[in-house]
Amino acid sequence: xxxxxxxxxxxxxxxxxSVGEGHGDTKEYTTLNLGPTHPATxxxxxxxxxxxxxxIVEAESTVGYIHRAFEKxxxxxxxxxxxxxxxxxxYCSSPINNMGWHxxxxxxxxxxxxxxxxxxxxxxxxxxxxxxxxxxxxVIGVDTGALTVYFYIFSLRERxxxxxxxxxxxxxxxxxxxxGGMERDFSPKAWxxxxxxxxxxxxxxxxxxxxxxxxxxxxxxxxxxxxxxxEKALQYSFSGPNLRAAGVDYDxxxxxxxxxxxxxxxxxxxxxxxxxxxxxxxxxEEMWQSLSIIQQAxxxxxxxxxxxxxxxxxxxxxxxxxxxxxxxxxxxYHFKIVMGETNIPKGEIYHAVEGGNGELGYxxxxxGGRTPYRMHIRRPCFIYYQAxxxxxxxxxxxxxxxxxxxxxxxxxxxxx
Amino acid sequence: MDKETLLTTVQEKLKAQFGxxxxxxxxxxxxxxxxxxRDIICDVVKFLYDNExxxxxxxxxxxxxxxxxxxxxxxxxxxxxxxxxxxxRIRLKVFFSINDPNVPSxxxxxxxxxxxxxxEFDFFGIIFKGHPNLKxxxxxxxxxxxxMRKEYPLEDGTREDKDDTMFGR
Numbered sequence: 001x002x003x004x005x006x007x008x009x010x011x012x013x014x015x016x017x018s019v020g021e022g023h024g025d026t027k028e029y030t031t032l033n034l035g036p037t038h039p040a041t042x043x044x045x046x047x048x049x050x051x052x053x054x055x056i057v058e059a060e061s062t063v064g065y066i067h068r069a070f071e072k073x074x075x076x077x078x079x080x081x082x083x084x085x086x087x088x089x090x091y092c093s094s095p096i097n098n099m100g101w102h103x104x105x106x107x108x109x110x111x112x113x114x115x116x117x118x119x120x121x122x123x124x125x126x127x128x129x130x131x132x133x134x135x136x137x138x139v140i141g142v143d144t145g146a147l148t149v150y151f152y153i154f155s156l157r158e159r160x161x162x163x164x165x166x167x168x169x170x171x172x173x174x175x176x177x178x179x180g181g182m183e184r185d186f187s188p189k190a191w192x193x194x195x196x197x198x199x200x201x202x203x204x205x206x207x208x209x210x211x212x213x214x215x216x217x218x219x220x221x222x223x224x225x226x227x228x229x230x231e232k233a234l235q236y237s238f239s240g241p242n243l244r245a246a247g248v249d250y251d252x253x254x255x256x257x258x259x260x261x262x263x264x265x266x267x268x269x270x271x272x273x274x275x276x277x278x279x280x281x282x283x284x285e286e287m288w289q290s291l292s293i294i295q296q297a298x299x300x301x302x303x304x305x306x307x308x309x310x311x312x313x314x315x316x317x318x319x320x321x322x323x324x325x326x327x328x329x330x331x332x333y334h335f336k337i338v339m340g341e342t343n344i345p346k347g348e349i350y351h352a353v354e355g356g357n358g359e360l361g362y363x364x365x366x367x368g369g370r371t372p373y374r375m376h377i378r379r380p381c382f383i384y385y386q387a388x389x390x391x392x393x394x395x396x397x398x399x400x401x402x403x404x405x406x407x408x409x410x411x412x413x414x415x416x
Numbered sequence: 417m418d419k420e421t422l423l424t425t426v427q428e429k430l431k432a433q434f435g436x437x438x439x440x441x442x443x444x445x446x447x448x449x450x451x452x453x454r455d456i457i458c459d460v461v462k463f464l465y466d467n468e469x470x471x472x473x474x475x476x477x478x479x480x481x482x483x484x485x486x487x488x489x490x491x492x493x494x495x496x497x498x499x500x501x502x503x504x505r506i507r508l509k510v511f512f513s514i515n516d517p518n519v520p521s522x523x524x525x526x527x528x529x530x531x532x533x534x535x536e537f538d539f540f541g542i543i544f545k546g547h548p549n550l551k552x553x554x555x556x557x558x559x560x561x562x563x564m565r566k567e568y569p570l571e572d573g574t575r576e577d578k579d580d581t582m583f584g585r
Binding site for chain 1: 444445446447449473474475476477479481482494500503505507526528530531532535539553554555556563564570
């Protein structure tokens with residue numbers, strides 16, 4: 001069969017199909033299940049797509065595949081036990097979630113954290129922001145067909161995880177820090193690794209950018225892909241790099257500073273079109289800004305008295321183990337904390353931090369019991385992912401996958 | 417404008433516009449909190465959105481509340497609004513009976529309220545009137561109960577291998 005007869009045959013078949021529909025819409029659509037498990041979705045999401053050839057006509061998201069009821073579990077746990085739940089929200093930047101939780105609880109308990117501990121926290125939060133953005137941006141590379149950058153950048157992320165490991169013993173689900181400060185001071189090895197990382201990052205990041213930023217194929221693929229206007233982004237309560245890529249300069253670190261961010265000098269990069277390329281570029285620039293914040297924090301730390309890493313709050317901060325064995329008072333405090341016998345003030349607070357992908361907020365109601373009466377997490381992913389179906393309408397399937405990866409949707413946070 | 421002035425300003429504006437629709441207003445920690453009659457919540461959000469002095473045009477979050485002891489006012493919804501241009505943050509609350517858990521949806525004002533309201537419907541059984549697609553979002557469709565309500569235990573109550581008398585609530 002030659003090409004001409006083939007086309008005629010197809011046309012005839014289409015004409016037959018359209019007979020009897022009678023709604024003016026003579027097309028036949030395909031329903032495609034993108035997910036729940038699919039190598040291109042980076043997590044467990046399902047999107048039921050109505051396709052016209054390669055073009056998405058309609059989409060519907062199904063979420064909740066890894067829902068673990070964190071808000072319910074939190075109502076049954078002591079305050080210090082909830083940190084491990086926050087690890088599992090956005091697991092690409094667990095330390096930010098941990099710190100956010102500690103700061104929220106400290107706000108509830110009226111604990112003033114010493115400056116040095118605040119700067120240590122800033123270093124950890126910015127490191128994990130870099131780790132988060134590295135993953136997201138290199139995955140955009142993978143989805144455009146550039147696998148090299150992904151493998152290349154993982155050695156840097158590995159370095160960050162080495163630092164976390166040195167500080168808290170864990171790599172991914174870190175449970176870093178404690179209510180009142182950090183669980184321990186940075187070890188000399190942690191400082192040495194940080195030094196190595198600070199030297200390694202700029203050239204590697206520069207090379208990463210050289211591979212992608214002005215790459216013709218990458219630009220053609222990402223510019224104009226999955227755009228969202230500033231008005232729409234605000235309507236959908238976007239936050240973080242996705243909102244800034246649309247041109248709104250909202251950053252919790254600048255607007256409602258916490259952990260001494262007001263002392264740091266950094267710029268908030270914004271985009272113009274809110275497309276994949278802008279989101280990529282905003283994250284790139286944020287990594288450079290994070291690097292500068294870490295440098296500033298290291299300088300500030302040198303002026304602070306050494307050895308202080310937590311507030312003097314024996315009611316909430318576990319005493320050192322050798323004290324517990326040899327000192328009656330420390331033993332009592334240890335027992336009180338572990339058994340949840342500490343007096344908890346009544347109150348209702350909301351505290352937000354700038355997470356890896358947006359405003360991560362904790363809303364706690366305490367009725368004076370050993371556990372929160374109600375704990376609600378503002379998960380940035382969950383809130384902005386609802387715009388996804390609208391953003392991919394009329395786009396190609398391959399652009400839909402790229403849009404998802406550039407939005408930095410993390411299943412753990414989405415489903416909480 | 418400091419927090420106290422913000423509290424009185426919003427209070428006066430709401431009082432002038434809605435009269436006794438505003439039930440109470442107070443400072444809780446660093447947040448001005450306004451308790452409202454439930455039937456006007458969408459109008460209040462719209463009013464605060466359009467008001468040029470305040471322009472609360474960003475919905476931060478929304479959370480369901482359940483206080484079983486408050487008879488007749490068991491369920492509630494908390495809304496947090498943020499004015500990005502002026503950096504004001506406020507919290508709105510509505511309370512209603514568990515037997516009549518209806519509250520107007522604010523999706524006409526904020527598109528982003530869509531999934532937030534679905535989440536609170538899913539966990540507390542709060543019915544948002546006027547919501548375009550009110551169905552469960554994180555739990556399975558045939559779950560049959562609203563798990564975040566206080567009467568539902570975290571774990572199966574028939575288990576005998578766990579003793580929680582010393583830990584947990």
